[in-house]
Amino acid sequence: GAVVSQHPSRVICKSGTSVKIECRSLDFQATTMFWYRQFPKKSLMLMATSNEGSKATYEQGVEKDKFLINHASLTLSTLTVTSAHPEDSSFYICSARGEGTQFFGPGTRLTVL
């Protein structure tokens, strides 16, 4: 199946700093990418949908100024967690739609101290 990568796989940062997570579709073009967040022992929660070249659509309750999403090309989307706080610590997973279905990245574990 198609491959979606994320970088970094794990990041630890201090409270107040910003963190950028990259999501790439390696062998297909993804016009639509999705960002999810998952807390321990919970299911995935959709945060936003991004289409290449346009603004992301955020789910209700997700702060768009805190979670900046850029989908500048058909193979790359980035999520920036601005002014991160300990409550933003979570597992962030991106997903790309293409080749007949939707594929997920391996996730990024964010820990904010």
Added chain:
Amino acid sequence: DAKTTQPPSMDCAEGRAANLPCNHSTISGNEYVYWYRQIHSQGPQYIIHGLKNNETNEMASLIITEDRKSSTLILPHATLRDTAVYYCIVRVLYNQGGKLIFGQGTELSVKP
């Protein structure tokens, strides 16, 4: 997208078939049944999807009832590596838009 109901957990003996049920009584005519699984601390993995006919691939089989109100994912010979949370999701086909909204899933434990 229609909601789904799955048992929170199931056990299965290694080498036996694992049958994971899913109820989706409010499914619409243009909605497909998708199955994904998530092994601990990894991203979800696509397994299979179908509309109304039974489907089979190298990973699993999907049996959808005639009224489409429920389905069963079958792992024919479960291994320890199949231990994961399995999610049943109903949504329109990917190229018709829609989003994958995850419920709580079924935590499958395959035991030796």
